Structure formats: structure tokens, C-alpha cells
Amino acid sequence: MTEDDVEDLVRGDEWMMRVLAAAEQLGLPDWWIGAGFLRNAVWDHLSGLKPRHDSDVDLVYFDALNRSAQRDWDLEDGANDRFPFANWEVRNQARMHELDGFNPYSSTSDGIAHWVETATCVGVRSVEGALQFLYCCGAGDLLELVARPTPPFREASRIEVFRERIARKRWTARWPRLRVEEGGPGS
Secondary structure: OOHHHHHHHHHOOHHHHHHHHHHHHHOOOOOEEEOHHHHHHHHHHHOOOOOOOOOOEEEEEOOOOOOOHHHHHHHHHHHHHHOOOOOEEEEEHHHHHHHHOOOOOOOHHHHHOOOOEHHHOEEEEEEOOEEEEEEEOEOHHHHOOEEOEOHHHHOOOOHHHHHHHHHHHOHHHHOOOOEEOOOOOOO
8 A cells, every 4th residue: 555545545435535624614723634534544444444434533733822722622512513424523732742741842743743653643634625644754654554652652651651552442453464563663
């Protein structure tokens, strides 16, 4: 599978395209839909599984001028009311560093790059109907069914977060060919 195939996969999924069109209508600054929305679609495809649309839609954006958690909750409630065909989770990456103990993020992509697994540090958005993709840690692990912690989560103080997520989400049961690797590429 290639990055072009990922675009074909998204374009060929009516529900994903509907979600992207809805997100675009919200008009949020520097927005992306990331995490399981794209990762699960790719890994399901690679595993020969039928697409599932049962996980949260992680809609992230960046607005340094209004970092209120209440704003995220209001946006989330509004998205769920207007577009009930998805389970929206809306988060401003301008404030999310506080939860994880990182330095402030400079953009949505910077926030996404600090998520736990490399294959989760991905995003897609629609701009006037044109799809754009973001691969903060490259596309390799996503396209090769590899769960690997991002550099911040390879540190001894954070590796357990990675391990707990893999176990809690039962990824190896859903995707039996998934390779879980705790080191960096080539290690």
C-alpha cells in the first residue's frame, strides 16, 4: 500500500468523505482529523477487514487565542448535534500540551506529532474538496502495520503509556498481523 492508495481508500469510503465535508463546514483554524479515523481505516484494509466506523472522530485544530476547554466541549456538542452520523471529539492543540506535560505546541501538526504512536500521528482534511494528508512521523509504520511509540513515548518515563494503550485497545486482537515495536525504526 502507498500514500496514493490511502487517498483512494478515503475517497472510496462514503462515510469518511461525509465526515471530512462536515468538518470542513465547521471552519476551524488549522484543522485535521487524525488518529484512529485514518489509522483504523488503513489497518482494517491491510488486514482484509470490513471498514468500521465505530470510533471517535478526533477533530483537532489550533487556536492560541481561545484555549478554553469549554470552547472544545461546545464545538464538540455542536458537531454532534449538526452531524450525528459521527461521534465527534474536538480538541484545540494549543492547550493539549498541558495534559501531557510537554512544551506548548506551535500548530496542530506539532500537537499530532506528540501523540503516542507513530501510526496514530496522521491526519487528513478536505480543503474545498481536495484531500490533504499529514504524516508527522512518515507513513511507513501506518502502511506496514506497525505500532511504535513516538520519540517522546520511548523514554523510560512514558513507555508504559504506550504499552497500556496497546493492551487496553486490544489492537493485536483486532489486527493479528500488527507488529508492536518499542524501539525506533531499525532498532
